[in-house]
Amino acid sequence: MAVKKPASGDALKSQTEFARKILSGKFAPMYLFEGAENYLREQTLKQLIDAAVDEGLRDFNVSEISVTKGNLDEALAIARQYPMMSARRAVVVTGFESINDEDQLEWLKDYIRNPVETTVLIFNTPGLDKRRNIATMLSKFCEVVSFDSLDERDAAPRWIVDYVSRAGASIDNATAAFLVGMVGTELQQLSTELDKLVTFVGERGRISRQDVELLVRYSREHSNFELTDALLEGNRKRALTLLEHIFENSSDKQGLALMILGAIARSYRNLLISKELMQQNAPNSEIAKAVGMSPYAVTHLNEKARKMESRRLLQGIQRIAATDVALKSSMGTPRLQIELLICELCPARNY
Numbered sequence: 001m002a003v004k005k006p007a008s009g010d011a012l013k014s015q016t017e018f019a020r021k022i023l024s025g026k027f028a029p030m031y032l033f034e035g036a037e038n039y040l041r042e043q044t045l046k047q048l049i050d051a052a053v054d055e056g057l058r059d060f061n062v063s064e065i066s067v068t069k070g071n072l073d074e075a076l077a078i079a080r081q082y083p084m085m086s087a088r089r090a091v092v093v094t095g096f097e098s099i100n101d102e103d104q105l106e107w108l109k110d111y112i113r114n115p116v117e118t119t120v121l122i123f124n125t126p127g128l129d130k131r132r133n134i135a136t137m138l139s140k141f142c143e144v145v146s147f148d149s150l151d152e153r154d155a156a157p158r159w160i161v162d163y164v165s166r167a168g169a170s171i172d173n174a175t176a177a178f179l180v181g182m183v184g185t186e187l188q189q190l191s192t193e194l195d196k197l198v199t200f201v202g203e204r205g206r207i208s209r210q211d212v213e214l215l216v217r218y219s220r221e222h223s224n225f226e227l228t229d230a231l232l233e234g235n236r237k238r239a240l241t242l243l244e245h246i247f248e249n250s251s252d253k254q255g256l257a258l259m260i261l262g263a264i265a266r267s268y269r270n271l272l273i274s275k276e277l278m279q280q281n282a283p284n285s286e287i288a289k290a291v292g293m294s295p296y297a298v299t300h301l302n303e304k305a306r307k308m309e310s311r312r313l314l315q316g317i318q319r320i321a322a323t324d325v326a327l328k329s330s331m332g333t334p335r336l337q338i339e340l341l342i343c344e345l346c347p348a349r350n351y
Contacts, residue, residue, distance in 0.1 A: 018044065018145050022051040027088065028143035029115035031122045035147025036300060038126065039187035044145065045092065045124060052088045052120045061089040068095035072104040076111045079119045090120045097125055097299070098285045099134045108134070112141050127299035129284045149185055153177075156185040160194065164207060167198045171207040179212050181241070184226055227260065228267040232304055236346035243342065247335050257327055257334030264341070265320045272313045274298070274305040316345050 021027075031048070033041050053061050061083045065075045075093045083089035099105065115121065123142065128135040138144075150156040157176035164171045171179075183189055193216050197207045200215055227246070230239035246260065247253065270291040277287045288298040323341045327334060 030142040032138045032142035032144045033124045037147040041147040057086040060084040061086045064092040066095035073107045079121045092122045156180045169198045169205045239342045253334045271305045
């Protein structure tokens, strides 16, 4: 049975629609789970496996295989096996993002031409390089379920409200947004904090802002990561808000300022390297090696690099170097120096 590209009207529009399909027993032969939101992606993968394969037979009928060593044929051979005492088997493939070998692509084409009806084959990735043939093939012939990071202004607070409701408690939208401001949009960390909050409020049931302030500690690691992201997006307001949170939770202002500056400098250098290598048509694996990142993470770095002009990156690096000199020369307070840098790197705009 040949697999055709799903019509746009049949594409999975949301994870809710995806859940409805699999719970009704409608399984596609091939899925592509793609996106940076690991928590949702892994939760949905578990949901698919739970629906597709009987619990007592999963040891025999669920396989996860990484194909980073060029062993895609091995994964596809497992996918071609009939399930053991079960209606279906599930095969999860990872590490396929950089596949460019013609033999491996032919193996994939052969499977696409005649997929096994009793196998649910899932390609699971944080992100794909859209320039690669394998990305085109999988996007065309798989049911694609996307897992982008949730927007902090709307989607993440709504997710929190829903998560707390399913746990038997409640939280209003304003408090959920406040929690996102403290923790960020990474759902694994949010779920951990929410579990603590639900346990803390107990029978009272309602999570207040005071509860959040009492139990949730602001994460400096998260703040630094979010701060550099806000800078690269040109979001001055968000960057200054994050900076305020970071400095509120540290007594070593000088050391903290230097740490923040180092994180910003590293991001700008990596972006410039990525941009230059992409202009030379370098593969993701080469870019990942040059910047010291995984091939998965470098996909998102490349997306940001494409949106930034080289001139802006070079000017930013020069301004970062000047700030480093100013910090070490005690010219102004550490916080003031970083604030000035943020204002120069992020043109003012309305939000």
